[in-house]
Amino acid sequence: MFDVIVVGGGIVGVSTAYSLVLSGAGVLLIDRVDHGRATDAGAGIISPIAYNGESHPVHRLLTDAFYYYEDLIGDLSACNAGDTGFERCGKLVVAATQDELEDFHAVKDAVTAYETREDDVRSRLISREEAKHRFPALADVLGAMHFPDAARVDGRLLTAAIKTRAQRSGLFCRNDSVKRLVIEQKKCIGVEASNELLESHNVVIAGGAWSPSLGDQLNIHIPVAPQRGQIVHLNTGDTDTSSWPIVTAFHDHYIVPWPDNRVVVGATRETGSGFEPVTTAGGIQEILGEALRVAPGLEDAEIKEVRVGLRPLTSDRMPILGSVPGFNGIYLATGHGPSGLQLGPLTGKLMSDLMLDQNIKIDLSDFRVDRFS
Numbered sequence: 001m002f003d004v005i006v007v008g009g010g011i012v013g014v015s016t017a018y019s020l021v022l023s024g025a026g027v028l029l030i031d032r033v034d035h036g037r038a039t040d041a042g043a044g045i046i047s048p049i050a051y052n053g054e055s056h057p058v059h060r061l062l063t064d065a066f067y068y069y070e071d072l073i074g075d076l077s078a079c080n081a082g083d084t085g086f087e088r089c090g091k092l093v094v095a096a097t098q099d100e101l102e103d104f105h106a107v108k109d110a111v112t113a114y115e116t117r118e119d120d121v122r123s124r125l126i127s128r129e130e131a132k133h134r135f136p137a138l139a140d141v142l143g144a145m146h147f148p149d150a151a152r153v154d155g156r157l158l159t160a161a162i163k164t165r166a167q168r169s170g171l172f173c174r175n176d177s178v179k180r181l182v183i184e185q186k187k188c189i190g191v192e193a194s195n196e197l198l199e200s201h202n203v204v205i206a207g208g209a210w211s212p213s214l215g216d217q218l219n220i221h222i223p224v225a226p227q228r229g230q231i232v233h234l235n236t237g238d239t240d241t242s243s244w245p246i247v248t249a250f251h252d253h254y255i256v257p258w259p260d261n262r263v264v265v266g267a268t269r270e271t272g273s274g275f276e277p278v279t280t281a282g283g284i285q286e287i288l289g290e291a292l293r294v295a296p297g298l299e300d301a302e303i304k305e306v307r308v309g310l311r312p313l314t315s316d317r318m319p320i321l322g323s324v325p326g327f328n329g330i331y332l333a334t335g336h337g338p339s340g341l342q343l344g345p346l347t348g349k350l351m352s353d354l355m356l357d358q359n360i361k362i363d364l365s366d367f368r369v370d371r372f373s
Contacts (some may be wrong), residue, residue, distance in 0.1 A: 001210065002200040004355065005191055007178050010039035011340055012333050013206035015348025017164040019123055023295055025172070029163075031192060032177040036277025040156045042341045043264050045246055047091060048122075057366035058318050062339065064362060065346035069151065070344050075165065080224055082161040084298055085154030089257070090133055090245035095143035096294045100250045103141045122343050123147045135145045135244050135257075137297025138337030150246055153215040155341050161346070174198075180217050181330065188329030192272045194319070202355060204265065204331045209275070209312040220324055223372050224335045226310035228273035230283035230293075231266030234301035253290040254268040255298075263298060264293035271313065279306045293362070313337045314372075321347060321367040324355065331355065332369055 006017045009031025017029045047064045073086050095104035111123050123145055131144035167173060174193070179204060181361075182189040190199040203212050244257035256264040268283045284306060292299055298312035314320060314335040324330040332353050336343050353360045 002026050002172070002198070004028075004202045004204060005030060005200040006204045006206055007191065008174075008206035008208060008334075009033065009159075009163070010208050011155060011159050011162075011344030012208070012336060012347050013204070014162045014166070015345045015353045016206055016333055017171050017348070018162045019348045019352035020310060021166045021169045021171045022357070023352055023358070024226075024324075024333055025352075025356065027166075028172045028174060029166075030174050030176055030178055030191070030198075033175060034210055035049050035060060036226075036275070036308060036310045037228070038309035038311045038340050039159055039344070040173065041154040041157060041229060041307040042338075043231060043254055043266055044085065044153040044155050044158075044249075044341050045091070045256060046153055046342050048149045048243070049148060053273070056059065060362060061319075061346070061367075062342060065343045068346040068349065072162075076161050078080075078355050079165050079168070081165040082157065082170075083154075083256075084158040084161050086098055086151060086158070087259075088149055088151045088282065089243075090134070091147040091150030092126075092135060092138075092245050092247045093140070093145045093147070094141040094247060094249055095321075096132060096141050096249050098142065103250045104145075108143075108145060122149055127136055134165075135255075135295065136248055137295040138247065139294055139296055141294075146245070152246060152258070153341060158341070164365045178214065182230060183218065183327065186327050188327065190357070200329075202329045202334055203264055204351060204355075205335040208334060208340075209310040211312060211332070215324075218225050218324075218327065218330075220327075220330075220369070221372065222320065222332065222334065222369065223315055225271075226273055226275055227313040227337065228270035228276065228283075229267040229268075229281055229285060229309050229311055229338065231307045232287050232303060233305040233307070234263045234265060234277065234298060235304040236261045236263055236298070236301050247294060249290075253287070253294075254296055255291060263301060267338075269285075273310070277308045279308050279312055290371065309338065311337050313351075314343060316371075319343060319347065319367055320369045321350060322364050322369070325368075325370050
């Protein structure tokens, strides 16, 4: 008998198991290692602020998630859990064309208003010359803001490090597929995997885009669908990219440099893709076209690898967090869309606090699954 069974071994599931185990719970993590898992393909941008400037429930979640990383990385480093690729490399938000200037100024005004209330968020306008000095491959942009505290993280390495830390603290792991949830009189009994009943009165469904399959048997509608994201890794040859910042513009694309003379550019947002984690000619064309529009200096870079992940996307673009109404002991942590690597670790902490009746600093009522009813 386990205190909690977590289904799903991506960043959300592993982070939930980690937080529970460090709080003293006995936890089993079950993962079937789905091909196309979003965690394995994510760019790993960890940003200090949600730039839309709107009063939105997910804004607080994104901001707190950014600051939670300091505690997480500190713990993983202290325990020598493994490299995570985490580094505060900074970030440029740029307007590359005239039609992007209006959006750029809206972001600038929103960030300025935010910074008057939050003293620990730093940003500044910089010249195109400074922007190009920081990122030599950049176009002659019309506007640029620098966020020095933004960071990058390797999703695969981070997930492995969190899992290692949790296992050293007593986490049990099993590579298997959960056939069904076992429920009696609306109460959780456990899960069935490989014709075996694994007992627990608490189960967390953190299966990413595959989460709805477990809800279907209970007539629980989990409105999450896969959104394919393709991402291209470029090799810059002898060009040292270790000090380059992240770059984002205004077409939902980004450029993330890494220390090994590698630059990641992406990503497509293919809603309605279904469970097809494949790379496509059109997707690669879109990514490279946008990357070279913003950073034409990358035109001679070699295509090293193309990754693809299926993001778990909800209709309102907000995650689903919390217990399932009408059932005792069933919890959901899914639907993080393109923000899984930023939100995943904090989600794990929030789910752990919720299940163990600890003080939760964020109101999760906006993220309940019954908001779709």
